[in-house]
Amino acid sequence: MNLSEIIDGLNDNQSQSVTLDNTQNALILAGAGSGKTRVLIHRIAYLVTQKNTPIDAILAVTFTNKAAKEMRERLELLLRRPIRSMWVGTFHGLAHRLLRAHPIEANLSTQFQILDQQDQFRIVKRLMKENQIDESKYPVRKIQWFINQQKDEGIRPSDIDAGYNYFVKQSVRVFELYEAHCQANELIDFAELLVRSYTLLKNNAELLAHYQNRFEHILVDEFQDTNTIQYKWIKLLTSGGNKVFCVGDDDQSIYGWRGAKIENIQKLESDFHPIQTIRLEQNYRSTGNILAASNALIANNANRMGKSLWTNSGNGDLIDIYEARTETDEADFVVSTIQKRINDGTLPSECAILYRSNAQSRGFEERLIKYNIPYLIYGGLRFFERAEIKDALCYLRLIESSADNVAFERVVNFPTRGIGNATIEKIREFSRENHTSLFQASIALTPSLPTRAANALTGFTQLIEQMSDEAKHLDLNEKVAYLIKESGLINHYSNDKTDKAGSKKENLEELIAAAKQYIHEPDSDMNEVVGFISLASLDSSGDTNAPVNQNVQLMTIHSAKGLEFPQVFLTGMEEDLFPSRQSKDEPHLMDEERRLCYVGMTRAMKKLSLSFAVKRFLHGQSLYAFPSRFLNEIPSEYTNSVKQKFGATLQNYQEDDIFNQDIEPEGQGQLKVGVGVKHAKFGFGTVLNFEGDGDSARIQIKFKAVGTKWLIASYANLEFV
């Protein structure tokens, strides 16, 4: 492969980045839409083909599995060869790989399991209960948060001086209990993966030297999102003269609240001196107006590394700003605009509705249903986080290792088999006192239990033993299928009346398919079952059920990072909502809000529209709000105030006014404008208008969930409320 194949089609700065001498450290400050992934991939191709770097000598780190997968695929395409043995992955995935390769040196057994957020929450909660720590004074979520924050910094309980802060004191206490519990049960949470693998290398000169020798080049994507321990991890690995190639954008650092340190990218230049810094400022995504507006906005931040995007693709349209009266009006504006554009030939999938918090999605969803536009809301539970999937995986874990206490706790009485809380508490106590697994404790305890509990428990332990025997020689996917059936899970979900769509059953089927697929792409040298279970913990993107891409996309701005859409609606631009109230008092938090706004705006390729509501219904009450300060920071030469009202909108103002008045109905069952009604299918609504009376009356009702409808009284079967 010759050089021109690698640098063809790159601009000057991109090509300079790709062909930097292989003896140099590099920092590529890559603005939004400037082709950073491309540079990263071509850089690797350059090293491999022009500098004869073995693919084994390259370590490429990303933040998401999706990014890792994309990088691997695009690289294989460019190089026209498989690159199996190259280490490409997320920080957590690579750390996990290290720990699986050297468990003993990391003070672990080969049986260790990964704890996800939910598991972690449960454990912290139980430890607090067992130690009589008042949950109402010290919310589990806050304590869990505290623990993770410390770990992200690489801090252990013994490093913390709580002083007189009682909350910190209690948190540290739980932190200690939690650490002891995890060590005793071979449990590794997400942050622990990083800390553990860091100390593994730090304390083991031989191993460190081995990996330092191996990885000549370490490439890191999204460097602005690294946290303290990740930074230290990279620093440690590169202390043997290895070269780093970091790509990132300080203006897009939006995960500070999760421990990401924007300072990390800022101190690269001094910490990894000498290092060559190159800026990629030519943007291939957005129009000139969108970029100029975004540049003007982000210029309000302090301590930037400095960068200004430009494009040669023309100014494009002005940015629309819409002042809505209420959040309903805002939703109506956005959705009716989308409808108009669809009528003009836009695809629904070209439009994205972005918001600061998930709660805002509702109003848009209701309107989209009303307009009959297909949509897709991102967020919520991921595939491997779904209850039914975790249940199935816990059975898999139990037959793999009966000592897996987390799995035991989850499924010992699910589907319910008559093992109550009292019994489980006895098992826990026995296992604590005798240092055995919950499973062993169950067997030992059975004779001393009341007959009913004993029988139920025997049923469970025998089920597990029998299943692990039977499944021993099955393929992974057959194993999963067998477990789901034999454990009674499938049966349970088949009879589940709340699961009308049968999606839980479908998800379980999907899990079998995922297992089958995994057989063909195993993760390195790990045991198949262990690898699959770990994948389920570490890969949240694995929603294989992703619908066809013909939908308007709704998501938080955070989840939109890295994506682009022809048409973007950035909504809820109000003080206290965006920027969030919680960020108001701290300048550095406010700067992050502004970066978030910058990220949101720069997602747009052709059209950007910003909207805010004067009055918003939130948390059960109507609040008046001021327009977001970010709107004022965008020069008016790039914007256009949308004055034009849509036909439906004016009408909705009136409806909303009626809706928001608390009119007392005069006597039950009387048909009257303003009266609240309930419909079996459409839910609650308010009477807007009616014609005739009695059973033949036609009634116009504005339903909260499905909008306005005319109904015939005799068919509607309305209940007056």
Add this chain to the structure above:
DNA sequence: ACAATAGGGATTTTT
């Protein structure tokens, strides 16, 4: 064991 009910809390969530 499960359903009904009451109370509390409510950003963002790559792993």
Add this chain to the structure above:
DNA sequence: TCCCTATTGT
């Protein structure tokens, strides 16, 4: 308002 949890009653 909605959602999740803990408690209570059957």
